[in-house]
Amino acid sequence: MAQPTPSGSRSATPGRGRGRGRGRGAAIPLDSVDMQRVQMLRAERLTSEQDRIQSLSLQESHQLLQRCLTRDPSLLFDIMATQDTPAAAPTPIPGHPTWCVCLHCREMPTDIESKCCGQRSNSCISTLPHFDMYILDEGVLRLSRRVWNDIRAVQDAPEPGESNKQFRHAAYRQYVVWQYGFLGPGHRVVIPSCCVCKIREHYPDPHGQYTGFVSSRV
Template identity: 25%
Template structure:
């Protein structure tokens, strides 16, 4: 009888063929109507399968949605989203903080820097500090709201729009 420790002895064996067949049989969200996977009513189709996520499917976002006095049906309706993540002056302040901590952002256009900072502010607000190179998926409705707000900010403040 061997007294060696054997890793994975008590773990269940995987059924690779069954798992792959099951994954292939499920329709991807890219082939579905947005209304089939979005439960908040404000999402739009995103370019990749992984990005097609509703705010109500993401636990940290759902927790943040619940911190208002009245429940909101979508993260885009949360009273804190605009001042924390979308307000141009908040984003300018976030840019100053980022420059002081990490140096200048590498995005070439002002609009891309604002979008990056809006996403970064949203992630920090909902998840807290994640660590270097840790990424999360931002809900499609928040991405859409952010891009719409950035376009309005660029037009209102007379800043040049980036080419799509």
């Protein structure tokens, strides 16, 4: 005779309690059959999309690229950069950094910050309309600051110059997300000098004091 289930204990119904010991919400790895099925579906989708691309007219291809540029500019920048011939070394300009290609950078206080976007002068990232829209627009940055402060449970300090400082830091975060996506805790990247200078010109410090790149921050 089956033993009665103790009061307060879970029923032994099949399927209940699966994943016990893995922790709540833990993912269950796919077995080999499921992996093969997923890979097959991906291959079929890729082949289907390749066929669709081949069937596009020249005008349709241009329209598709325009949509890509609007939705994810950084992806198209990277792809276009691989198609460009290496830019010739720029003619030295008095007072201009020798390591700069786009001709919009300035001398930086450290070697690690002496980084150029690598684009030609007429396509420097800091001069693109998307840069103004995503990185410099005050409304976008205010929303970004509010989300950031809510996550960290802090408020902006009212000291003189603090508002522009918060705008600059929000702009730096916006640039990283725009160009690299989410990096995760502890991962930091150097923003090109041309873009840093454009942000500082838009939201300057009243005393000209800037923190600069910090390799790690808690």
